[in-house]
Amino acid sequence: MKGTIKVANSLESLFIKAKPLLGTELARFPWAVEEGQVTQFQKSLHVDGVDFVSKREVPLAYSVSIGLWGLPHYALLKNIGLDVKNVVHGEQSFELIEPLQVGDSYVISQKLSSLFLKESSKYKQMLLLTIQSVVIDSHGTVFIRKNHTSIQLEQNE
Amino acid sequence: MEPSLFGKITPQFSWNKMNKKSKDVNWEQIFKEGDCAIEHQIGPIELQSIVQYAGASGDFNPIHFDQDFARSLGFPSVFVMGMLPGAILAEFARDWLSPLQINYIKFRFVDKIWPHELLILGGEVKQVYSDSLPFIEAHLWMKASDGSIKIKANCTAIDLAVNEKNDPLNNRKG
Numbered sequence: 001m002k003g004t005i006k007v008a009n010s011l012e013s014l015f016i017k018a019k020p021l022l023g024t025e026l027a028r029f030p031w032a033v034e035e036g037q038v039t040q041f042q043k044s045l046h047v048d049g050v051d052f053v054s055k056r057e058v059p060l061a062y063s064v065s066i067g068l069w070g071l072p073h074y075a076l077l078k079n080i081g082l083d084v085k086n087v088v089h090g091e092q093s094f095e096l097i098e099p100l101q102v103g104d105s106y107v108i109s110q111k112l113s114s115l116f117l118k119e120s121s122k123y124k125q126m127l128l129l130t131i132q133s134v135v136i137d138s139h140g141t142v143f144i145r146k147n148h149t150s151i152q153l154e155q156n157e
Numbered sequence: 158m159e160p161s162l163f164g165k166i167t168p169q170f171s172w173n174k175m176n177k178k179s180k181d182v183n184w185e186q187i188f189k190e191g192d193c194a195i196e197h198q199i200g201p202i203e204l205q206s207i208v209q210y211a212g213a214s215g216d217f218n219p220i221h222f223d224q225d226f227a228r229s230l231g232f233p234s235v236f237v238m239g240m241l242p243g244a245i246l247a248e249f250a251r252d253w254l255s256p257l258q259i260n261y262i263k264f265r266f267v268d269k270i271w272p273h274e275l276l277i278l279g280g281e282v283k284q285v286y287s288d289s290l291p292f293i294e295a296h297l298w299m300k301a302s303d304g305s306i307k308i309k310a311n312c313t314a315i316d317l318a319v320n321e322k323n324d325p326l327n328n329r330k331g
Contacts, residue, residue, distance in 0.1 A: 037213050044209035047248050060251045060259055061244030065214045085218055086230065089239035093263035109162055134162040142162060
């Protein structure tokens with residue numbers, strides 16, 4: 001039916017399935033700040049006139065965006081049974097503790113930090129999952145913390 | 158036991174770890190409560206930018222670039238991933254609030270952004286904190302040309318030079 005997002009399982013059963021995973025740390029994965037990627041980033045945002053790469057600086061927007069869709073995060077959503085293609089972005093918070101640098105390598109660690117099932121007038125139900133990501137270096141120094149809330153919608157028929 | 162990496166996300170003002178950039182600017186003369194950024198119009202965000210951003214960020218949800226897929230779900234077209242305009246808003250704030258450096262930002266994605274839309278970016282200084290560790294708090298927004306809000310955000314920005322000088326960790330040296 002037009003306007004209906006099909007969800008394989010009811011959101012309530014997905015909520016029950018996901019609940020035991022709350023607080024579990026996901027597999028850490030490496031993240032290298034590559035020059036080409038930063039340049040692509042600048043182009044996609046039309047941030048002109050700032051030569052970040054030669055100064056090894058990273059645009060704020062890049063730091064805000066990285067690691068949102070890392071494989072462990074993606075795998076977690078799939079594992080719970082969410083229809084990843086139909087997940088939308090709800091809210092995001094970001095704290096910069098130390099700036100990243102172009103050419104450096106980091107590790108991203110993530111956990112499922114909160115889980116809510118909500119009802120709304122627009123949608124039948126909404127499942128809200130917040131993943132917290134922490135960007136660290138090889139010494140364990142924390143550079144960035146961010147929360148990223150994904151929403152699986154179940155629309156009214 | 159190893160301390161947890163995870164924690165509540167709030168402005169922590171880790172000024173002592175930031176890049177050391179001397180900013181000999183009295184920013185408290187520049188930013189006052191109620192000051193607004195000059196609104197800036199952007200858009201439309203083209204499919205090319207969406208695909209470039211998908212490649213750079215790793216957000217390959219086809220709902221953002223595959224028209225047939227988006228239509229099969231009942232949407233009139235693809236829509237822009239929230240963090241692309243979110244990132245644009247962050248860069249707008251970075252530029253507006255310079256020479257301060259943004260160290261905290263929280264976005265709320267209020268409504269979908271469609272590729273044909275023109276968007277207006279704005280911001281207002283909500284509070285200036287002038288104590289020994291000065292910073293400002295600002296509200297940011299992105300709205301459609303009809304005035305409807307698409308993204309709301311709050312951010313804080315710090316003065317690296319002043320905070321570095323007043324950093325108790327620095328003062329402990331020698």
